[in-house]
Amino acid sequence: MLSVEGLSVSAESVRLVREVSFAIAPGERVGLIGESGSGKSLTALALMGLLPEGVTATGTARLREHDLLGVPEGRLKRLRGRDVSMVFQEPMTALNPLMRVGAQVAEVMTLHGEPAARARERAVELLDRVRLPRPGQIARAYPHQLSGGQRQRVMLAIALANEPDLLICDEPTTALDVTVQKQMLELIAEVAPALLFITHDLAVVASICERVLVMYGGRVVETGPIREVFARPRHRYTEGLLAASRLTPRGTRLPTIQGSVPPAGRFPDGCVFRNRCPQAGPACETEPTLTGDGHAFACWHPGA
Amino acid sequence: MPSHAGTPAPDAVPDADSGLAGSPETGPLIEARDVTRVYRRPRTSLTRPGEAVHALNGVSLTVRRGERFGIVGESGSGKSTLLRLLCALDQPTSGVIRFDGQDLAGRSERRLRFLRRSLQIVFQDPMSSLDPRMRVRDLVAEPLVALGEPVGGRVADLLDEVGLPASAADRYPHQFSGGQRQRIAIARALAPRPKVLVADEPVSALDVSVRGQILNLLADLVDELGLTLVFVSHDLSVVRHVCETVAVMNGGEIVETGPVDDVWAAPRHPYTRTLLEAVPTLEDVL
Numbered sequence: 001m002l003s004v005e006g007l008s009v010s011a012e013s014v015r016l017v018r019e020v021s022f023a024i025a026p027g028e029r030v031g032l033i034g035e036s037g038s039g040k041s042l043t044a045l046a047l048m049g050l051l052p053e054g055v056t057a058t059g060t061a062r063l064r065e066h067d068l069l070g071v072p073e074g075r076l077k078r079l080r081g082r083d084v085s086m087v088f089q090e091p092m093t094a095l096n097p098l099m100r101v102g103a104q105v106a107e108v109m110t111l112h113g114e115p116a117a118r119a120r121e122r123a124v125e126l127l128d129r130v131r132l133p134r135p136g137q138i139a140r141a142y143p144h145q146l147s148g149g150q151r152q153r154v155m156l157a158i159a160l161a162n163e164p165d166l167l168i169c170d171e172p173t174t175a176l177d178v179t180v181q182k183q184m185l186e187l188i189a190e191v192a193p194a195l196l197f198i199t200h201d202l203a204v205v206a207s208i209c210e211r212v213l214v215m216y217g218g219r220v221v222e223t224g225p226i227r228e229v230f231a232r233p234r235h236r237y238t239e240g241l242l243a244a245s246r247l248t249p250r251g252t253r254l255p256t257i258q259g260s261v262p263p264a265g266r267f268p269d270g271c272v273f274r275n276r277c278p279q280a281g282p283a284c285e286t287e288p289t290l291t292g293d294g295h296a297f298a299c300w301h302p303g304a
Numbered sequence: 305m306p307s308h309a310g311t312p313a314p315d316a317v318p319d320a321d322s323g324l325a326g327s328p329e330t331g332p333l334i335e336a337r338d339v340t341r342v343y344r345r346p347r348t349s350l351t352r353p354g355e356a357v358h359a360l361n362g363v364s365l366t367v368r369r370g371e372r373f374g375i376v377g378e379s380g381s382g383k384s385t386l387l388r389l390l391c392a393l394d395q396p397t398s399g400v401i402r403f404d405g406q407d408l409a410g411r412s413e414r415r416l417r418f419l420r421r422s423l424q425i426v427f428q429d430p431m432s433s434l435d436p437r438m439r440v441r442d443l444v445a446e447p448l449v450a451l452g453e454p455v456g457g458r459v460a461d462l463l464d465e466v467g468l469p470a471s472a473a474d475r476y477p478h479q480f481s482g483g484q485r486q487r488i489a490i491a492r493a494l495a496p497r498p499k500v501l502v503a504d505e506p507v508s509a510l511d512v513s514v515r516g517q518i519l520n521l522l523a524d525l526v527d528e529l530g531l532t533l534v535f536v537s538h539d540l541s542v543v544r545h546v547c548e549t550v551a552v553m554n555g556g557e558i559v560e561t562g563p564v565d566d567v568w569a570a571p572r573h574p575y576t577r578t579l580l581e582a583v584p585t586l587e588d589v590l
Contacts, residue, residue: 035511035512035513036482036511148379177378177379177538178378178538178539178579178582178583178584179378179578179579179582180378181582181584182581182582182584185584200511200512201512201584202512202586203583203584203585203586203588204584206584206586206588207584207588230586240513241512241513242586244512244513244515244516245512245586246586247541247542247544247545248545249545250544250545250546250547250548250564251523253520254515254516254519254520254545255516256513256514256516256517256520257513257516260481260482260483260484260511260513260514261481261511261513
């Protein structure tokens with residue numbers, strides 16, 4: 001349903017995302033994981049046509065029969081919020097503080113041609129669908145009157161309003177408490193038509209997605225079914241990330257990845273991970289390609 | 305509302321009441337007894353006062369010397385309020401807080417100097433806790449300067465202790481990554497040789513691959529310097545790795561406290577169980 005081929009994102013001469021390719025089938029939930037600076041959010045913004053000024057995307061991305069890249073803003077406007085929509089990390093900055101939330105949910109429908117009265121009715125139904133208590137009352141509230149979890153549910157209602165084919169969530173639960181996060185994840189899993197879920201939290205992605213893409217330095221370094229990738233990581237970065245995510249008993253050393261993520265444009269040539277990789281050798285000066293069927297990885301010295 | 309000022313609580317250590325009467329080397333280092341903090345919302349009516357918010361309700365805890373004490377809770381649980389009170393950045397509405405046997409209530413900033421020297425804080429976000437216009441040298445030396453102590457070669461020693469090169473001293477915070485900035489914040493906190501390090505969500509803003517480095521560093525420093533650690537986090541699994549004892553907070557109260565392994569293995573309070581069940585783990589899927 002969504003197919004992305006050779007997506008690259010650049011700011012002037014710096015390539016921030018390189019040659020990313022993946023596909024999402026209807027009903028599928030795909031996770032995109034990586035640390036800050038890995039290019040995961042830029043990948044999502046490129047698909048939404050929301051890249052900041054001066055940042056450009058090349059390659060192809062098709063959602064059903066619609067091209068998402070290199071098309072004029074007027075065409076994108078009709079797709080965005082209707083065929084593909086997005087939930088951002090911080091609902092307080094994504095919502096308009098001066099507008100009642102019901103009106104904000106209705107707005108995304110009227111923009112795509114729904115009559116105003118019908119949109120207002122549907123807004124309340126949607127607030128109910130994302131399990132907000134007393135949706136009629138919530139619709140008349142302003143964002144600051146709601147809790148973080150409630151605001152994120154409103155964001156989800158807005159994203160689902162036009163029954164999109166694809167929902168993109170960028171760290172939707174990072175700002176939420178764990179107990180609220182759990183409810184939100186269950187809700188997203190239930191209502192998402194097809195999902196691209198971006199997070200830095202491996203345990204979160206494991207609880208909601210079936211397939212995963214691991215990004216580092218603007219590239220997909222490993223991809224595959226989540227159980228397989230997490231049980232038997234092949235790329236040394238994935239291996240390190242998984243090891244670092246497991247908190248060992250008190251008094252023991254935590255496994256770490258040496259160094260830190262370099263700033264954009266400062267990743268090494270060849271394998272992007274080689275300056276932090278314990279296995280790096282001369283072969284790593286040449287860029288490894290993503291190889292493998294189903295479970296693929298780009299590493300010259302893969303783990304067993 | 306009972307006032308404990310001047311009268312030791314029944315279960316307090318015997319010589320803990322008077323200000324300077326020798327800090328017992330064996331007694332608890334930090335003690336809170338029945339601490340309450342009530343805030344008033346801004347008034348919305350001319351005739352009625354603003355609504356009272358009970359941020360903390362009868363909280364008691366004891367942190368022993370050398371202990372690694374974790375405080376876990378979600379937003380609104382009162383953990384930040386409690387932390388502010390323990391650091392004497394705010395005063396309780398009622399109840400007693402003692403540090404090293406000395407009552408912190410109603411002291412002027414001048415009479416809190418012993419606390420400022422003995423207790424230092426590392427905050428969650430080093431980008432906002434470090435002045436962007438100060439060089440690392442000055443940031444790390446500032447607590448010493450504020451206490452009127454000689455700086456000497458201490459900055460270089462501290463940077464070395466937290467794993468930063470001496471050349472870092474001449475640079476500004478924005479020139480460092482998140483993990484390195486947190487190292488700077490730790491070096492700064494250690495400058496006055498505190499007894500207690502309070503870490504408020506010190507790894508929550510960091511990437512996973514860096515989180516381990518900072519937690520390992522904290523563990524090393526606490527061991528080497530014989531520090532007492534008060535570690536605040538929303539993440540019980542991080543607290544379990546770092547601390548021996550945990551207090552679980554919810555709705556302005558400590559709902560459960562005890563050895564972290566016991567609380568983890570057999571939570572008694574329903575809220576602790578909810579919290580534990582909500583934490584996503586990799587093991588769930590594998």
